[in-house]
Structure formats: structure tokens, C-alpha cells
Amino acid sequence: MKPSEASSTKGLALITQPSPVQAIINAFRKAPPMLFDVADDTHTLPVIAASPAMSALLLDDVNIDPMLRAPRSASPKSPDLSSLVASSSTSSASKRNAEDSTDADTPSKRIRLMTANLSQTTSGSFLVSKPKMTTLNRIAPPILQRAPFSAILEPNWSLICEMSKHEHLSHQDLAEGVKALTLNLRLAQLHVEAQDGIIESANAQLVIQNIYTDKLHHALFEKETKKVSKANRVVLNVGGTHLTDEEFIQEMEHRKQAREAGKEAKRIRKEQKVAKKAKKDASQAAWQEILIAHQSEVNTWKTLCDRLVQQGARKKDLPSKLR
Template structure:
């Protein structure tokens, strides 16, 4: 069954395999040349070759039990013909609707790319340069205020580098901790699976020996996944890491 999520995945795979639309599903920045290669929207209509059904057959109020056999057979043939026409017309409209929806998705993806590029252009690249006196006017480099401000800027720079190194150390430690937890979790799952198999074999032997079902040993409980220690700074943790309890 083609659910909306499956259709989106198929559309993404199809776009990724093309040279003109592959950039829409990638994380790279979009250029004006790439966007210009996208095809313009197409407006389709039902082909004239498809004849519309004759819906007037539904309005006939003749009692079917009073019609002769020939008339009934003729009416059945007419209804079958109109149903066939309706099916073809409905299929064409569904295909047109699917194409229009795909165009809307491509247009939305293009708009998101343009919005991201515009946002980056408006925001600009952050500069690491420091403006000591944004108000302008001349200053003596040997003045006390210049020396004090320069020392303060140097201290702030050193503190920023120390904080950055500390954050990096915490991120690496947290990453190593999560890797260790994953290995431990795999071992716990393997031990649980072995315990379940042993429990099944034991229950089978007990049932063969005549033990009642309510007297059988309980199934081993599935262990809970260990969680990492709470981070001191939530912003230090990597955004792509998650601690879900998935097998």
C-alpha cells in the first residue's frame, strides 16, 4: 500500500537520482544555476479522447422487474460501458492529481532551499574580529583605557578558548560513554535472549512432565536500557545523538 510517507520516500529517491533535482534532497547549498534547471510547473487537463460517462442512466426510474429480458440486457451493457468510461476518467484524474501534488512538493522544497540561502545571506558570516572602540574617534594606544580594554579582550579570548576546549572534552567523554552504554546494552539484550530461550526449554520440559500452566516459571523481564549520566551543559551534547530505548 502506497502511504503518503512511502510516496515521499519514493519521490526523494527519484529526485536524488536526477541531475536537476538532486540538490533538493541534499544538505548542500543551492545555487541559482541549479534552481534555474528545474522545470516550470505543468498544468494538465483530462484528455479529450476520454468520453465522459452518461450519468442520465442513473435517472431512469423504470421498474426493472417490468422490463423484458432484451431491455435488461441492453441496460446492463450500457451501464457496464459507462462504468468503464468512468473508471478510465477517474484514473486519469488521479494521475493528474498525483502529478500536481508532486509539483507542489518540489516547489516547497525549492522554496525551503531559497529561504535557507536568503537567511544565511541576511545573517552573514560571524566575524572573529573585535572592534575595540565602535564609537570611532582617535585614541592613544598608550592610554590607560586602551591598555585596560586590550587586556580585558585578551582575557575574554583566553577564557573562550578554555571553554571551547572544555566543551570538546565533555563532548568526547559523553560520546565515549554512550558508545560504552551501547556495547553494554547489546550484551544485556543477548543475555536476555538466552534467558528467554532457556525459559522456553524449561517450560516445555515442565509441561511434558504435567505441570499446570499457572505453575510454570515467569518469563524473564526485559532489562531497561542504561541511561548516560545527566550532562552538565545540555548544549554540549551532539544534536544527532539520541538515547532512545530501541533494540
């Protein structure tokens, strides 16, 4: 048995998510989209800067302290506490600003922004559009991510037990312990932010798949649901209708006669159409014969005129052209 083909992409958190997933990272879906939401001039899309969680996923991100990255060839050196605290304060300030701006959004505003964002993506606009889905409409395969241990060092969790016995530590040992704890706390913060970004992307992918499943469900429902014929719907009054009622029987007979009359009228129209087409074809064939005969007479006239001119006849004495 052949192995199944991979239907998803698995890798580190460095993989870029598809544009539909990025469009709903900061939004959620609670109501079906309307034409007002999809219109280009309805909303002005905000420019959202990269969050610290996503910045921590990049190997060459300038916001990450170089001492916190995993070593490639040489062993890591002891990090500087001042640069560590500065980096931590900058990240905390940007995170607070992002949270303040996010909390100002209402759920309905998030829905509209998400719909507007999706409508402007190439691979996800069909999810919020009104036209029916086709086999050409596909969503990107899911991207499975894991913690970026190759990009960010793992905290030294053993410091928790070591620093718990601080009774016999000197002042210098305590100061060095505080530095080590601060460094590892910063590492833990980066890992938490990275995990939050991974969870955020996974939830966005689930929303995309949910919207896609709803579209598929509606398409299958329309395909499986047959249109009910008017002949099967009989309502004589507001209340119930008995099948043996004389009025019901007369109504059914009247509808049957109307259907037969419609079929007969359709047959007559079809015969008239066929007869009209046959008459038109016969007229065109007769006209083509007339054109061929006229062209033959014109060719004979040209030959006669050429022979008379060669014999010395004047042009005014030539026979007139056929019309």
C-alpha cells in the first residue's frame, strides 16, 4: 500500500500564514457577511504592525536580544542585564499599546474588518462573496507549527529550585541569581508570546475552515434539494384540505387539464417552429439558386463585352449590364 500524500504543512513558527488567516487574526466571526461589508469603500482598513509574539518567531528579528537566540556554532556568552531589561520594557510597552488598541474594538467592528480583509485577499475572497462555490475554490492547507526552540533558548527551569534556598547565599550570589532569573524570565516571556502567536494562527485557520465548511454545506444543500413542483402544492383554504373533498378533486382535475393544455400548446409551438425553420431554409436555398443564376448571366455578359471591344465596338454600343 502506498503511503498517503501529505495534505498539510508542518514546520516551525517561522512559516508565514496564508493571507486569509492573517486577515482574521484579530477578528472573529459571529454573523453572515452582507454586501455592505464586502464593499471596497465601506471601511478603511487599519495598518496593524507586527506583534511581539510574531516578531519573536523570526530568527533575524532586530527586536530579539541576540544573546537570547540559540547558538549556531559557538557557545552563548553571558547576556547583558541592561540590554535585557531595555528589551523587556520595550516589548511590554508595545504589548500594552497593542492591547489598548485592541480593547477599543467592538465585536461588530471586528466582524466588519474581518469581512473587509477577507474580501480583498486573492485566495479567500470567495469565502465572503455571494456567487456559488465551484471546484476551483480551495483554501490553503493547514500549517502546523510548534514552539521555536531552535530560534529561542529554553529557560533554565532548575533555577527555581536553586534560588528557593537563599538563606545561605551571599549578596553577590543573590545579585547574580537575580540576573539569571531575569534572563530566564525574559526567555519564558518570549516562549509564551510565541505560543500565543501559534495558538492565534491555529484559531484563525479553524475559522477559515469553518467558513469553508459552511460554504460547502450550502452548496451541497442546494444541489441535493430539488425544487418543489407547483403541481404538488395544493392549498384551497387557510385550514387543512381533505384528499376526498369534491373541491380538492375538481382542483386536481383542473390542474391536470391545465398541464395537458400546456403540453399541447408546447407541442404546437414546436411544430410551428420546425415548419417556420423549414420554410426559411427553402427560401434561402431558392435565393441561393437565383444568385448563382444571376452570377452566371453576369459572367456571360462580361465575356460578350470583352469580345465586342476586341472587335472594335464602341462602349456606348455595348449591351447594358444586368441588374
